[in-house]
Amino acid sequence: MGNRRIKSAERLFSIIEAFREYGRLGVTELSDILNISKANAHHYVSTLRDYDYVVKKNDKYELGLEFFAVAVDTREQSPVYRVAKEDLARLADETGETAWCMVEQNGMGMFIDGYIAGRSIDRESIIGTWKPLHANSAGKAILANLPADRRNTIIDRSELEPLTENTITERNKLRQELKEIQERGFSTNFGEDLSGIHAVGTPIFDQNSEVAAGISVAGSATRLTKEYCKNELAPLVRSVADDIEFNLAYR
The missing domain is CATH 1.10.10.10 (Winged helix-like DNA-binding domain superfamily/Winged helix DNA-binding domain)
Structure with missing residues (x-):
């Protein structure tokens, strides 16, 4: 190089x-x-x-x-961004929470879009910033569905920095969770990147069955209890992901 x-x-x-x-x-x-x-x-x-x-x-x-003009043009060139906007806004409205779309590059994740039903999270301070994949639901949904060799390379090279006391920092534990995420089709984040915030994420696959992005819904842990996340929110997020994937394939 x-x-x-x-x-x-x-x-x-x-x-x-x-x-x-x-x-x-x-x-x-x-x-x-x-x-x-x-x-x-x-x-x-x-x-x-x-x-x-x-x-x-x-x-x-x-x-x-x-530079801002270049960033806007770059985002507009993303098929996921163009297709997911309406569904992401609908997801935020239906849940009353914040819906995000993340893409991965070079082993890191970036939120490229987000819609807020409430105002508990500063949208503009999050969009366009790099996030470690291991500490949030959209990132784990992406990481779990990358090809095994690429996933392992990212995990091995990552410092797995603890962002809160709940962040997964052990590689074997992370690999086990990613396996479970791949099997059940959704990921959870219970205060792993921000204390007091829970989230559910799921992958977005393109027409080649490759993971193209991850979407998630995040909100206060008092509203998004673990039971609610797993039993009610996860199916809804997965349903919206299905709509996005259909539009990616046929638009």
Whole structure:
């Protein structure tokens, strides 16, 4: 992999990440952070500015909204996102809770869409952020249905960080739960990523019978009891997943 990397591209992405971390930066600040000359920093920033990926405000620069346009276009290109929107909104309305859609890339999950019936969860702070698969219901639903070799690679490489006291952090225990999820067709999350929040998730399969995403419903543990999640919510989430899969195949 190292021999295939382009140094200038690496530098460009490191500049973008610096703006992402620090916000507004001057050329001198950027050169100090990345240990490059001010001339080089200025050349890179000027190039990004020419394409509207960086904008100048007073004597400093920041990321431009062109990145937002790219993100919107990227999400729109996802068949699952386009197909699942209406069903996801319906799921939130029918349950009175929050419905999410997650996709996996490189062993991590990202919520690409969500609909909130109540306002207990900040939707905008969650969409577009990376989440570990092992600690939430949509992620476990995806992980359980990946090809075995890929699933094992992800588990072996993951640190299985404990997000709460209920997070599964033992690999053998996680593998056993994933096996059970695959057999029953849905996953649960009882306070594993956020204390006091319960959730049910299920996979979305594409027309090639490969897992394309996971959807979930999450809410307060006082409303979403374990019994309710398993006996009532899980069949409803699975039914909506079936509708999404049908639309994926025939739209």
